């Protein structure tokens with residue numbers, strides 16, 4: 342029986358993870374659940390899964406929850422609560438599904454403690470990828486990707502020596518603006534940007550998909566997960582989201598990974614690895630007629646992808662700087678404070694303004710994250726007085 346601490350249980354990945362757990366009652370058990378502010382959903386999840394440790398962001402919500410439950414788990418809050426859920430619930434597995442850099446410290450701590458860490462929270466690898474790998478080496482546990490493209494690569498690269506691989510390709514749907522011209526993209530509304538063509542996800546990653554920053558973050562994520570250089574990781578636009586990644590070998594051939602666009606598949610892959618069991622998603626329907634198309638990305642209309650390659654090439658804290666600027670800019674866009682096009686402008690400005698340094702410690706990386714967030718907030722104030 343695998344004992345799972347689930348951080349980010351109230352989100353899109355979190356709820357899909359609980360569907361996977363429900364489908365495998367003899368293999369998976371929840372020992373801890375952590376959420377941000379959605380206390381009503383967390384309360385229902387607690388009654389259903391009875392974790393012994395629970396956490397919410399705010400102390401007042403933790404106190405509220407304590408008065409609501411029909412049993413008495415330990416209820417904590419804040420970053421300490423996330424960390425305790427990872428380390429002190431008796432879990433041997435962490436499913437890291439918090440959104441943003443807020444998920445880094447708990448994922449790193451779980452790796453250092455030797456857990457199996459299943460990472461959906463790509464920002465933790467972008468911000469602290471080198472530190473996560475050090476923690477993995479020190480703890481002797483496992484790091485398994487949940488992001489669909491990286492779970493696909495994990496499957497494709499298994500059994501191939503690194504020297505056999507010429508390149509990997511991750512696919513991108515292209516987002517809702519794939520065939521829009523630049524003036525139209527510049528003025529895109531919040532609702533238009535949240536209208537993802539193929540995946541139902543949380544708001545932050547959905548905006549990242551619309552700018553293609555999601556694919557940029559995923560290029561950096563792949564570099565840390567698989568020890569690849571920027572020149573070995575390419576992006577192909579595939580609007581149907583059925584092929585998730587490709588491995589290209591030196592003889593010129595490719596292997597592709599195909600499955601339905603349902604995150605329960607990579608979640609189950611990571612939780613049950615190496616076992617492959619029937620789960621909540623039916624086998625792929627090859628009897629249905631399909632058309633798959635592939636095209637290169639357009640960096641002029643989607644400059645965030647180029648910024649991510651730039652940050653990966655600079656190395657050190659550059660990916661953390663880019664991620665912090667992006668988190669601030671996406672939040673500002675979702676609050677109607679900046680236009681869609683300013684997301685990339687803000688990210689580019691902050692990446693250029695703050696010099697990258699070698700990333701030695703978690704504290705140093707988080708301090709860089711704080712500085713970059715402050716700089717992004719200032720940039721937004723300076724560039725948007727009365728004009729998003």
Ligand SMILES: NC(=O)C1=CN([C@@H]2O[C@H](COP(=O)(O)OP(=O)(O)OC[C@H]3O[C@@H](n4cnc5c(N)ncnc54)[C@H](OP(=O)(O)O)[C@@H]3O)[C@@H](O)[C@H]2O)C=CC1
Nearest residue numbers: 349351352353354376377378379439440461462463542543
């Ligand atoms: N959704 C998807 O299909 C995919 C997502 N990912 C990645 O997985 C991660 C989660 O994405 P997704 O599920 O879509 O996002 P959601 O916005 O749907 O969920 C985010 C979760 O994180 C919680 N949370 C946010 N901030 C904190 C915090 N400071 N402390 C504790 N919990 C917090 C939220 O709690 P609450 O809602 O209670 O406030 C919620 O449970 C992201 O990094 C994303 O990039 C990767 C591939 C696919």
Ligand SMILES: CC(=O)[C@@H](O)[C@H](O)COP(=O)(O)O
Nearest residue numbers: 488489513514515516550555
């Ligand atoms: C499901 C998943 O892994 C997401 O990261 C997805 O890839 C987002 O869609 P885009 O391909 O549009 O970025």
Ligand SMILES: [Mn+2]
Nearest residue numbers: 488489490559
């Ligand atoms: Mn993905």
